[in-house]
Amino acid sequence: MVVSGQGNPRPPAPPDVRSARHREAAVRIAVLASIAHRVPPRDYGPWEQVASTLAEGLVSRGHDVTLFATADSLTSARLRSTAPTGYEEDRSLDAKVHEALHIAGLFERADGFDVISNQFDFLPLAFSRLTSTPVVTTIHGFSSERILPVFRAYDDIGHYVAISDADRHPDLTYAATIHHGIELDGFSLGAGDGGYLLFLGRIHPHKGTATAIEVARRAGLPLVIAGIVQDESYFREQVEPHVDGRSVTYVGSVGPTERDRLLGGAVALLHLIAFDEPFGLSVVESLVTGTPVVAYRRGSMPEIVRPGVSGALVDGVDEAVTAVADVGALDRAACRADAVARFSADRMVDDYARLFARLTG
Amino acid sequence: MVVSGQGNPRPPAPPDVRSARHREAAVRIAVLASIAHRVPPRDYGPWEQVASTLAEGLVSRGHDVTLFATADSLTSARLRSTAPTGYEEDRSLDAKVHEALHIAGLFERADGFDVISNQFDFLPLAFSRLTSTPVVTTIHGFSSERILPVFRAYDDIGHYVAISDADRHPDLTYAATIHHGIELDGFSLGAGDGGYLLFLGRIHPHKGTATAIEVARRAGLPLVIAGIVQDESYFREQVEPHVDGRSVTYVGSVGPTERDRLLGGAVALLHLIAFDEPFGLSVVESLVTGTPVVAYRRGSMPEIVRPGVSGALVDGVDEAVTAVADVGALDRAACRADAVARFSADRMVDDYARLFARLTG
Secondary structure, eight states, X not given: OOOOOSSSOOOOOOGGGSOTTOOSOOOEEEEEOOSSSOSSOSSSOHHHHHHHHHXXXXXXXXXXXXXXXXXXXXXXXXXXOSSSSOTTTOTTSOHHHHHHHHHHHHHTTGGGOSEEEEOSOSGGGGGGGGOSSOEEEEEOOOSOGGGHHHHHHTTTTOOEEESSGGGOOTTSOEEEEOOXXXXXXXXXXXXXXXXXXXXXXOBSGGGTHHHHHHHHHHHTOOEEEESOBSOHHHIIIIIGGGOOSSSEEEEXXXXXXXXXXXXXXXXXXXXXXXXXXXXXXXXXXXXXXTOOEEEESOTTHHHHOOBTTTEEEESSHHHHHHHHHHHTTSOHHHHHHHHHHHHBHHHHHHHHHHHHHHHHO | OOOOOSSSOOOOOOGGGSOTTOOSOOOEEEXXXXXXXXXXXXXXXXXXXXXXXXXXXXXXXXXXXXXXXXXXXXXXXXXXXXXXXXXXXXXTSOHHHHHHHHHHHHHTTGGGOSEEEEOSOSGGGGGGGGOSSOEEEEEOOOSOGGGHHHHHHTTTTOOEEESSGGGOOTTSOEEEEOOOOBOSTTOOOOOOOSOOEEEESOBXXXXXXXXXXXXXXXXXXXXXXXXXXXXXXXXXXXXXGGOOSSSEEEOOSOOHHHHHHHHHHOSEEEEOOSSOOSOOHHHHHHHHTTOOEEEESOTTHHHHOOBTTTEEEESSHHHHHHHHHHHTTSOHHHHHHHHHHHHBHHHHHHHHHHHHHHHHO
């Protein structure tokens, strides 16, 4: 059963698009993405990346998918847009105005869907009692305890998805924990022969860029830093002074090809976070190139990194330095295999599809 | 016809509460207030003040009124709350979270009302197609052109109310212009014999506090400044250095009794605004105490101040100084009478009640 939601009707997907192993009936699914960035994001944008991976995977399984995202988004789903582009990319756009239009654009058509996948954070919850269509809200993390009241208020119908067990809040009821998964295409098994350590992520105190610099220095290995600068003063004061192009190199934001090369050549990825990170896409990206990860033991890290298989969980700078020396002995193919089995897009999409089938069945 | 919306049903208002001159049938009205402050506000809060005045007036006319506002609000309407207090008054409250809960709290019950008076700005528009109950949105001003897309998107069903003709945007369709009105109780005819000029409003470059200081100095009269400091650096750099307790006095935010006394004793109110103010409640408050207003000729000022009757419209500091000398000759009782006729709460409530009757008729 493939039925067009409304507008621009598409013909049903041909049967060969559907994998035989997916036994769910086709479902009319709305995926509500964040509009901070385009889907998929050009560089930073983990929420938009997950929305893209999910939408593509659901389309490939023969579902009738409508993606609500910015007008410059790229998708094989039906695209519905109110915002021309991401409000982080065009500062003439008022974020609050475009969020309101974007969410209303979905809920004014909500009855045409069997299920809504809310990848947007909490504001859509305020609309969720105004339709009988179930709204599945993926909680991409809690910016602070101050946002809990709205999650509590919709706990009865929220169908919340945690992105790690570590990020589950004790006050809330969850429909599932679904770890993110990534498209494997862009990530090949690397040789890890570049003789450097890698920091990959936004430059922000949360991400421990300065800690990575210290650990690399003490481990006697050069550090390559890749990612957008999210905290300018942190970059200026604690990162930039160490950048000398030899022991510490900053390469800015990198595209898919360069990212694959940088990851595959690294001895290890340093993920010495200063907060309980709910998930770490860059950690998974590293693992699937075979590059082990040395991570602080907090947040979701114990659910992602397998000590002795794909890296090390450490509790301080000293342990991190020791771990850097040790993880070089790990089998990179086994590291990749473990990550592929647990963090592929296929696995994530299967998990969501199963949840949607349960709610619409 | 008085029907309780839902919950806490009240008995119908006794017939004697209804004024004979109001011929509209009782209507189930939801008034959605801002939750930046309590209703009515303790000091600053023009949106909350208008919501309060409107709700009280509609109740006194026998309508079945539900006020959606903070839990510490004071009203003779039925009160419905999600936020405990104003988010400007308790910074532990996340504004976006509580706005979402507040607006949803109304729209989840929207079908129980005949009409919704949105005094909250644009976010409720995003919910307005999800109910058949008409939503009348009072536009309290445009913070910037960047918020226009959402007003344009709901222009077909927005029933927009402009708060002055000057504030009407050419792209939008309006149901009415309704000037604000004020409760007259707190404002008596003053003698204007205090020998000072008055600035009343938030201390902000928009309000021209520094210009008022200059005009008062050149007019040879002391200036009293009353109001909250909204722009700290403006206050520190352009206002505070002139405050000497004689030629310039700053008395902070004032309560109703002191405000009435300050207004009634002033020679004139200086309202030398640096923006196209959509309305000026403090201007009306001055006029009803008989104190004429010297205002810059911009925004809504030509719709409020009647040159030769209740003040002067001027185009610069020189003209303002001259006007201060002239307005002392105006008849203070006539000034008050003109303002009472045009800017009473009764007149405002009548206008809204008439509009609601037209939409629910």
